[in-house]
Amino acid sequence: MHDPLALVIGLLQPSAALSKLVTASGCWAVRPPGMGPFYAALLEGNCALSITGRVPVRLGEGDFMLIPAAEDFKVASLIPPPDGRVIEPVEIRPGVFHLGEPGAPDTRMLVGYCAFKSNDAALLVSLLPELVVVRGERRLTTLVELLSEEARAERPGRDEVVARLLEVLLIEAFRATAGPSAAPGLLRGLADERLAATLRRMHGEPSRPWTVGALAREAALSRSTFFDRFRREVGVSPMEYLSGWRMAIAKDLLRGEGVSVSEVAQRVGYSSSSTFSVAFTRQVGASPTTYARGQAR
Structure with a gap:
């Protein structure tokens, strides 16, 4: 796990x-x-x-x-x-x-x-x-x-x-310091048994084509209950959190050697290199190729 x-x-x-x-x-x-x-x-x-x-x-x-x-x-x-x-x-x-x-x-x-x-x-x-x-x-x-x-x-x-x-x-x-009294964020989310199960799946399987509905099923909650509970405990919406986590992994992979943009896209859950590139550029301010080239320098 x-x-x-x-x-x-x-x-x-x-x-x-x-x-x-x-x-x-x-x-x-x-x-x-x-x-x-x-x-x-x-x-x-x-x-x-x-x-x-x-x-x-x-x-x-x-x-x-x-x-x-x-x-x-x-x-x-x-x-x-x-x-x-x-x-x-x-x-x-x-x-x-x-x-x-x-x-x-x-x-x-x-x-x-x-x-x-x-x-x-x-x-x-x-x-x-x-x-x-x-x-x-x-x-x-x-x-x-x-x-x-x-x-x-x-x-x-x-x-x-x-x-x-x-x-x-x-x-x-x-x-x-983890527990219900923690400020909204990862630790408070992990203190919630239902959300912890979902967080572990998101972190462990970022390549899966997750939706809010699929994540809610992992938590054994209705879609609306899960969405509201996740945002209250973690501080952001489920898909915002997942997107941030995927981009953190993508940056780490792009800093390495011999990993293509298409492989990175696949490993962080995007169906195509172009879809990944658009999302990456929007969040990071540079294309995956430009970012990787800058890290190599």
């Missing part, structure tokens, strides 16, 4: 960009530079996470946070600096940074940035939550520790190991 979450994470092609240990004491606040997806595991102490437009979140020892795409956020001590200023962390030794007042730290956290190498990252990230907070899950802290250790090592195969650890970390983080 195909796992939609694992397929999405795999297509994102995560790679590590930066990993470090941050210690802090007293009053402090930092605004990370928005280098890409940000994650942190609190090893000791407390802090507050503030994202523009959201209620601040308090985090404590053993908690994990992941921000896949937010550009404007701040992490601070529970009592922030009185003047509201943010400060730059000071590197006290390679890979270790300090925030706030000198002296023994009362907060320690492992933080990192990763990059999504997929050209379709924006579409794929839109299927996932804007913020993930997991409380007291030791598995996630262990994965962050392994990532940090491996990122600093100069061992053979390091990049491949880091990429696989990142995939596991992201899957663990996202599935820990």
Whole structure:
């Protein structure tokens, strides 16, 4: 059975960009530079996470946070600096940074940035939550520790190991927050038993000539009930979701070598190359041939 979450994470092609240990004491606040997806595991102490437009979140020892795409956020001590200023962390030794007042730290956290190498990252990230907070899950802290250790090592195969650890970390983080309370998107859809069956079929068999009626039968729901439920839980209509998924796969295939446009069209469920080319050009802004040529360069 195909796992939609694992397929999405795999297509994102995560790679590590930066990993470090941050210690802090007293009053402090930092605004990370928005280098890409940000994650942190609190090893000791407390802090507050503030994202523009959201209620601040308090985090404590053993908690994990992941921000896949937010550009404007701040992490601070529970009592922030009185003047509201943010400060730059000071590197006290390679890979270790300090925030706030000198002296023994009362907060320690492992933080990192990763990059999504997929050209379709924006579409794929839109299927996932804007913020993930997991409380007291030791598995996630262990994965962050392994990532940090491996990122600093100069061992053979390091990049491949880091990429696989990142995939596991992201899957663990996202599935820990799946459920009816999640924001509309892939995770909330997977929490619905009927819709999960349909999502797995869409992801596992994108070449099938799916219709809303056929997808509704997979969910054992009437066509109208399925359509309304899918749009409410996933955030887009079934055919919009399917089209986006097909184009994500098509882009991935076109980035490879030796795969013709007609073969790509067949593998993502289009009856002819011309029909596929029209749909691809409408969504991507370039024909499949032009896109493939650009990726080759």
